[in-house]
Amino acid sequence: MTDVTDVTVTATATTQTTATTRGSTTTGDRTMPLLEGRNLRKTYRLGRTNTVNALRGVDVAIEAGEMVAIIGPSGSGKSTLMHLLGLLHGPDLNHGPRPELSFAGQPMVDLGEGERTRIRAREMGFVFQDFNLVPTLTALENVGLACDYAGVRGEPARQAALAALALVGLEERAGHRPAELSGGEQQRVALARSLVNRPRLILADEPTGNLDSERSAEILALLRRSNLAEGQTIVLVTHDAEVAAACDRVIRMRDGRIQPAASPVPAAETLVAGDRLLATA
Numbered sequence: 001m002t003d004v005t006d007v008t009v010t011a012t013a014t015t016q017t018t019a020t021t022r023g024s025t026t027t028g029d030r031t032m033p034l035l036e037g038r039n040l041r042k043t044y045r046l047g048r049t050n051t052v053n054a055l056r057g058v059d060v061a062i063e064a065g066e067m068v069a070i071i072g073p074s075g076s077g078k079s080t081l082m083h084l085l086g087l088l089h090g091p092d093l094n095h096g097p098r099p100e101l102s103f104a105g106q107p108m109v110d111l112g113e114g115e116r117t118r119i120r121a122r123e124m125g126f127v128f129q130d131f132n133l134v135p136t137l138t139a140l141e142n143v144g145l146a147c148d149y150a151g152v153r154g155e156p157a158r159q160a161a162l163a164a165l166a167l168v169g170l171e172e173r174a175g176h177r178p179a180e181l182s183g184g185e186q187q188r189v190a191l192a193r194s195l196v197n198r199p200r201l202i203l204a205d206e207p208t209g210n211l212d213s214e215r216s217a218e219i220l221a222l223l224r225r226s227n228l229a230e231g232q233t234i235v236l237v238t239h240d241a242e243v244a245a246a247c248d249r250v251i252r253m254r255d256g257r258i259q260p261a262a263s264p265v266p267a268a269e270t271l272v273a274g275d276r277l278l279a280t281a
């Protein structure tokens with residue numbers, strides 16, 4: 001069983017290295033991705049005969065300090081992959097080659113739910129496609145909840161939550177509940193919640209999906225700033241070619257698989273055809 005403290009120490013070293021090398025982490029002679037998955041499969045069973053193979057064997061490596069976009073048609077498995085990478089769900093274990101998933105060099109597949117929850121709370125920030133805000137809590141309380149999970153409470157948590165809301169331009173909405181916010185504002189609260197603990201990894205599922213192009217560019221610039229300033233690793237799902245083009249690298253999914261980098265690019269995705277594209281911020 002891996003000790004979470006070990007993960008934290010390893011991960012801290014990862015960020016320090018990353019701040020100077022921007023992209024890869026070195027452990028001795030070996031370059032170590034922050035996140036690495038192999039043979040990731042996920043099957044959803046709906047009744048006895050109806051199954052959906054949402055992930056059909058994915059190998060993926062995300063280097064520390066990268067800002068990566070995942071694109072692909074609806075239903076291709078993007079959210080499912082994000083849930084696995086964010087330790088929210090486990091990969092299938094009962095068929096095919098054994099799956100592996102490591103975070104900061106530590107194996108994750110066999111960790112118990114308690115440890116996965118602790119790593120998630122301290123090291124990862126998640127923006128869900130449907131926001132996942134608690135309807136009875138205000139924006140401030142929703143963001144503060146992430147502090148609470150990470151062990152930060154009271155006035156420090158309040159200040160951190162306010163600062164995160166200010167980062168996304170929502171300090172004046174701190175007292176609003178989700179139903180009293182627009183879709184785009186709820187999305188920004190979800191983003192503030194993912195940023196509040198300054199996690200090593202941000203997994204954002206369509207973080208600009210409900211925003212107009214101006215607000216979307218602002219949020220992207222905010223993510224890029226945090227990526228550059230803190231060496232934070234960011235993986236985001238998007239349907240927006242401009243958002244993808246602003247990332248360092250694009251991963252394409254189709255039918256539960258990652259497409260090879262050199263695969264033909266459909267016309268609609270021409271904007272994101274390059275493997276490494278320049279950032280906007």
Ligand SMILES: Nc1ncnc2c1ncn2[C@@H]1O[C@H](COP(=O)(O)OP(=O)(O)OP(=O)(O)O)[C@@H](O)[C@H]1O
Pocket residue numbers: 044045046052053054072073074075076077078079080081129
């Ligand atoms: N909880 C679930 N139960 C059953 N099937 C599911 C479940 N979640 C996802 N699926 C199915 O798995 C496949 C992949 O879904 P996923 O949500 O990962 O796609 P996606 O690429 O994120 O799509 P979108 O761009 O529409 O968000 C889809 O066919 C979907 O219907």
Ligand SMILES: [Mg+2]
Pocket residue numbers: 078079080129205
């Ligand atoms: Mg999705």
